[in-house]
Amino acid sequence: MQALRWHGEQDVRVDDVPKPEIEKPTDAIVEITATAICGSDLHLYNDFMPGMQEGDILGHEPMGEVVEVGEEVDNLREGDRVVIPFTISCGSCWFCGNDMYSLCDETNPNAEMAAESMGHSPAGLFGFSHTLGGYDGGQAEYLRVPHADVGPIKIDSNLSDEEVLFLSDIYPTGYMAAENAEIEENDTVAVWGCGPVGQFAIQSAWMMGADQVIAIDRIPERLDMAQGHADTQVIDYSEEDVYDRLMDATDDYGPDRCIDAVGSEAHSTCVDTVPDEPDRPYVIQQAAKSCRKGGTLSIPGVYIDGMDDAPMGPIMNKALTINTGQTHVQAYLDELLETIEDGQIDPSEIITHTGDLDDGPEMYQRFNDKEDDCVKVVLEP
Secondary structure, three states, X not given: OEXXXXXXXXXXXXXXXXXXXXXXXXXXXXXXXXXXXXXXXHHHHOOOOOOOOOOEEOOOOEEEEEEEEOOOOOOOOOOOEEEOOOEEOXXXXXXXXXXXXXXXXXXXXXXXXXXXXXXXXXXXXXXXXXXXXXXXXXXXXXEEEOOOOOOOEEOXXXXXXXXXXXXXXXXXXXXXXXXHOXXXXXXXXXXXXXXXXXXXXXXXXXXXXXXXXXXXXXXXXXXXXXXXXXXXXXXXXXXXXXXXXXXXXXXXXXXXXXXXXXXXXXOOOOOXXXXXXXXXXXXHHHHHHHOOOXXXXXXXXXXXXXXXXXXXXXXXXXXXXXXXXXXXXXXXXXXXXXXXHOOOOOHHHHOOEEEOHHHHHHHHHHHHHOOOOOOOEEEOO
16 A cells, blocks of 8 residues: 655655555554644754654544454444544543543553653654654554544535544644633634644634634734634734734733644744744743733643743742643544534635645645745545
8 A cells, every 4th residue: 555654854755655454453444535734743844843754654633434343342333424633542441431541551662662752651642753653644554553442533414525634633632722821712823823723723613602802823824714714913023022912902911822733843933943843832822921910821822842941930929720631632523523513613724735645745744834825735545
């Protein structure tokens, strides 16, 4: 079969690799019909994530048709159409039992490697580094899905792949970001980053009853897309001072809830050059300064390691609450599928580019370089 594999910094290739097979009785094999390139994949593309090995198959936003199941998988059968969460979760450990699926204790075979840097290991992830399991990803024609009795959600309706694909990651991630922000009715919510996760955080904030949502970015097509959601206001941080605008919009109180949907590769106009390294503090600094006293910071944006110049003074002295974490995807699937079926949201609206696996290397470069108004890429193997 064909798959997109990582061969080093900004070097993704289409390679022929063996088709996966059932390895454990809780496995399933899925023929991939749609798979996306995520902003988190760009951390791998730019070689910021430790633990990558040449030849790793990328991709953690896939869906498709079940073609084989292990003997202990009783909730899926051949022919089922499924969306596959990016988190691999056993369903039976203490964390899974408490709906904290991204913290599963059992699915990272390289848990000691992760614990060296983090103290403990989170769950294994599809298509990510060996620090988080080294599992093959879904930017391929077929995917082996471990713990298939826990992860995938069946799609029994006639919704298109494009409408449901993002249940695999970015829709639950944006929704959990809004939930972690502890949004209440009449709140003002500021969202840094209008990429795909930011777009879903914005829409989720409106669904949760926000009175005012303000989106911050510098890419025109992303700002235009954000502005299309309800009455979202936008700030181009390359053109105006974000703190001043937020104070003007909130009578100097600051936003009640701030969401960092950017993560490690943030940019800033307040410095002459952007360092070629991950974990840049600009968004967290700006959010901590801007957030109202006693407010909440939600951080779905991925960070790799430590961070210099973290704004601990404002965070502590303003009594800010911080909620963060990889998404507990399985905990949200049924609820969010219902919002799509009911017409509350159409996730496919964020797709700007489509192609097949052969287009993958070009699409990675285009997405990374923010060319051709590229906001979200879907590939159809």
